[in-house]
Amino acid sequence: MFPRRPWSRRIGVVLASALLGHALPAFALRVDPAGLDTAQVASTQALVDDVLARLPRTWRDGLPPDLILGWRADLPHDVQGRRVGHRLWLDRALLDDARVPAARKALVHELAHAYDRAHRNVLSGDARLRELAGWQRSVFRVAGRRSRNDFIARSPDAYELTRPSEFVAVNLEHFVLDGSYACRRPALYRYFASHFGESSVAAECAEGLPFLEADAARGNASLLALDPARIYEVDYLLAEGNSEAMSRWGHSMLRLVVCAPGRAPGPDCRLDLAHHRVLSFRAFVGDVQISSWRGLTGSYPSRVFLLPLDQVIEEYTKVELRGLQSIPLRLQRDEVASLLERAAQLHWSYDGRYYFISNNCAVETWKLLHDGVPRLAGEPLASITPTGLLRKLERAGIADRRVLEDGEQARRLGYYFEPMSARYDTLYSVARQALALPQADAQAWLALSPTERAPWLSQADLKASAALLVLENAALRRQQLLLRDELKRRYLGRDVPADAAPAVQALRAWLGDTSFVSQPAELAPAGYGLPQSEERERIAVEARVRVDKLRGEDAVLRKDLERWLPEDQREALRGIESNVDAIGTRLRALAAAGAP
Structure with a gap:
């Protein structure tokens, strides 16, 4: 269980009025006039009317019936709202006309808590939302065990990382009040829209999914916008093991078979090697081998890089003298898009720690597949080794290793990249x-x-x-x-x-x-x-x-x-x-x- 604030007891609300000319069901959030003059009571009611009109109908209908809104001047300096029993308190400093946006945000936040708790943590307790939010499942089969939330970069408010209930409240603020939320956190936007029965609004987002491409071979880093529609397939890319302790079981990656501009998605896209990209979890862009001790103690960061395929081929086949197996995954078009969207979220937000056993490349790749493709979340794919993950993907009918049966054809079609040791000989x-x-x-x-x-x-x-x-x-x-x-x-x-x-x-x-x-x-x-x-x-x-x-x-x-x-x-x-x-x-x- 996540810790709760002492004031996080179940509260209720009665909402009744016609707001902004739209007839709503009979509820009202009662305003406590104590300590307020007539103008302040009116401005508080205007705030309530404005916020209630913005909430999805399911949210309004789902609030319990006895909530009262008041103002307090003695809240801690970093607290703008608080619930105590059936009362909602907002910081009196927000009553100033110039602070209306902040007051609106604080009220939405507290009403989010009220809805969630009234329905037995229907949002904050949902496994799918926790995964989207960053509380990922543990690779070990321990009931309910999850990692801490390491999605710490580009957060709208660090308070969302403290516990799932606060994540829900912070994100519902943006879901309701921020028109760019659908573009910035698209998976979460769709989740909330689906939960509340709202149709997803087609927001005008920047084209493609952004990645900073790290091209170590050319000493370059540039922004690349990937269009999911141009990705023909996703492969499980396995760098074969060698005698090094940290590489004995191989290295897990995902290969994006990106079609060249102007080519319709199809088998010929496999020939467009210059456009293919690799999603690889690692500590540093140029590090193939890392210290075993530091890997055991979590001293390395674990982040997802977008790399050119030719760079990956070079570093493994020519430098490490390890072969690369590229196994197609059976994913639908919408699943490829969902996976890439999750990878972009990780790329900009995730800052985990690398552990040789519990959070290595295989575990991180499994988590990406688990969280990025909802269908795969029900499959028993968790593994701490790259070869073990590949075997589980095969058994589940997701990976198809038959492409490697004909060695000559596998090399010709790019399903296998042989180590350069044979060529060197x-x-x-x-x-x-x-x-x-x-x-x-x-x-x-x-x-x-x-x-x-x-x-x-x-x-x-x-x-x-x-x-x-x-x-x-x-x-x-x-x-x-x-x-x-x-x-x-x-x-x-x-x-x-x-x-x-x-x-x-x-x-x-x-x-x-x-x-x-x-x-x-x-x-x-x-x-x-x-x-x-x-x-x-x-x-x-x-x-x-x-x-x-x-x-x-x-x-x-x-x-x-x-x-x-x-x-x-x-x-x-x-x-x-x-x-x-x-x-x-x-x-x-x-x-x-x-x-x-």
Whole structure:
């Protein structure tokens, strides 16, 4: 049970009048005239008439019969309304004519509590509303167990996060009084409209669902508006496991099969790989591996990123050498739209914590499917491992792995992206045959130091040079990732060498400047829910400004930080960079000379 205020006892209301020229059922919210002059009584009655006219009829009809409205000057400074028994009290400071909007909001808030409690918490106790609000189900099968509400960004009022009853009251304020509520919190708007039997009004919302796309490969972040109508299918995207502790069971993601502009949704959209996007829960946009200890203790944030598919393919198949399985999910068109809408809500509002067991990528993906597609909420899909979630999706008839049965066709149609290890071995065999290299495979070759590989590069023919260039670039990317992780481990902790302090301070400031990529709400401090047109324009401009600033600082910071790395690691990086330059130069020279 959630804690309740001591004054949250059941109250009633009698409502009787004809308001604003519209005949209403016989109720009236009685005004207590104590301490009020004639003008104040009249203004209070005008407030009551105005608010009651705005409420859905089901709400008005559902209020109990003995409510009295009065004013008090002794409420706490941060409290504008309170219920005590059958009385509603509003802060007397709101009686001022200039405070009418605030008084209206406070009265709607208290009438929301009155309706909810009169019907045994029909709203605040509803499981579906709690999930939409952010009190998500636990992955473990404990009756009634839910997480705290981590939908803390872009909230209209932080008080809504304290308990479900306050969430209901705050959101009903906006449902009744804010014309943009249907655009900013569309799922909640539809929920309340359905509950009260109101028809959903077609609001003029900004087109598409906004996401800040993080493109680490290009060092860019830009605002993208996704149109659900252009998404042909959603796939469960599984990065296969490897020997690392944090990756043994794989990584769960969702792939959005987005059709190219002008193409009607259909199977051919699977060929539009450049337009496909991936929803991935992770701590940071560039982190494939994370510390197992920090993952166990919840020290990482957990947020949903929108990433280009080609970036995901690169980081897993080329750097991590892990295959990607892309399994179509059987979802209806309206379910795809609902899922994407929920993902956008998470993207702008959610700030959870990553736990290796209880709130990892599989759990977060399950919650997104559970909350975003109401039909799936009834399926036993909860799992703490990515492979376990896939098996449950299969058993429920939601995922269809038959697309992987024909390996060649799966690769050709983009249902499977094989790890580059096999290709690296093929490339290495070309160089090995030409140069009689002693190492058995590509892994053994890349395990050599750059200086040990260097003498062979100057002897390669055109084909061998092309193969070795690909392998050296792979070695460079992996070394860069290792050095980045080394920098974080060494200099983002507490024990920082005194002489490295200035560089570390610069690194921390730089990482702070990148935080908007993982929490885009930083770019839109005003407003709540999904950003609308004017906010999107400001977000796009601010994102460009921040990206340009980061690009300007990146090279200088990297050079400054590299000198604090261990000498052997710096030598390895310089050696690989030298090898890449050397083999690239040789390849161009051989091509220009027309070498075979």
